[in-house]
Amino acid sequence: MKQRRYKGIIEILLGIVVGGLLLLNVLAYQHAYAFLHFSTSDAVPGKYDTTSISGKLALLLQGQSISRPQPSTNPTSVHPDCRNQIITISTQLDLGAWYCAGSSNKLIILFHGYAMEKSALINEAKALLAIGHAVLLVDFRGSGTSSAAYTTIGYVEAEDVAASVRYVREHYAYKKIILYGQSMGAAAIFRAVDQLGIAPDALIVESIFDSLFNTVINRFDNLGVPYFPSAFLLLFWGGVQADFNAFTHNPVDYAQAIACPVLFLHGEQDSKARLPMTMRVYNTVPVQQKKIVVFPEARHESLYRHHPTLWQSTVLSFLARI
Structure with missing residues (x-):
């Protein structure tokens, strides 16, 4: 009788463990x-660093629904003579x-970050134009006026970087x-140099992460779970869905192939791509x-x-030496 009871327990x-793993x-x-x-509806991006318990629970259960980044303006907002371009990949x-x-x-x-599009870099583009440099602001696939509605956090986007350089x-x-990338854009640039053989004359990378895995860990840490x-x-x-090994998406590994001058810009209080990364x-x-x-x-x-004066003095001084 006891044996049956223990077996039932x-x-x-086991059922609880298996069910928990499935969930x-x-x-x-x-x-x-x-x-x-990206959602094609008008969903509002979820904030995973919310302090409310209900907000954290909802995000943990539902995931972060993010609208496809849409263009908020046109090229003349950068300069009256700027114009639209189309870079064909396939x-x-x-x-x-x-x-x-x-x-x-x-x-x-210039390449934007995750869940953004090229107009996020208008201020940077204007500052570069003001000292005579030409600029090309690019929408990654899935964003702005580009095709598709997906992202791989810089992995496949490396092909977009390489295509832009060829163009x-x-x-x-x-x-x-010179290539300028913010966060995901920076990761895509490093991967394009390492894996696709592009050879820019210099790089400016802002808020770059060392590995996608560590970035995901930060996401959970910011949630407090x-x-x-x-x-x-x-x-x-994520790797299964996007058909790549997400555990190998590591800018710290791509960095070994960099052979040109590099300027790193980073926020002291960045909790998503932390300074040690x-x-x-x-x-x-x-x-x-x-x-x-x-x-x-x-x-x-x-x-x-955040700090236009520091940005301009740093970036313009770097470019003057290229």
Whole structure:
């Protein structure tokens, strides 16, 4: 009789464990899908650093629904002479871009961050234009006026970076091509250099993370919940959905291939891509001509908007030496 009772208890416990694991996988799949696929509705991006218990619980159960980033203005908001460009990658995929000519021999290609589009870089583009540099602001696939409605947090977007560089070399005669990327854009740039063989003359990377896994861990830490095993499941299912190994998406590894001058910009209070993460990437870059500038009190945000004077003095001084 006792043996039957113990057997029944064990079966119940096993059922609870198996059911819990299944539920965790379902939730991780949902979160991964919401994170990588933009909604075409008017959903408002969820804030995972909310302090309310109900807000955290809702986000944990439902995932972060994010609207497809839409263009908020037009190229003339950068400069009256700026114009739309289309960069064709395939018959199914085009990238939207804004091109603004400059008087110098340098062109800077700017790439936005996650869940954003090219107009997020208008202030930076204006500052660069003001000193004569040409700019090309590019929408990653899934954003703005580009095709598709998905993202891979910089993995496949590396192809967009490479296509943009090829486009510039084919259509323009600038002697120097500099790439500027914010967060996901920075990761995509590093991957394009390492995996796709592009050779820019210099890089400016803002709020870069060292690995996608550590970024996901920060996400859970900001929520105040344990990352194990959910972070592993989130990356696994995200990789399955997007057809890539998310555990290998590591800018710190791509950094070994960098062979040009690099300027790192980072917020002191960035909780999404924390400063030690960027320092790992910085220390891995093998070139001597590199520099990191930390913006006091800045979070994971536009560092130009946070401190325009520091941004301009830092970036313009770096470009003057390229």
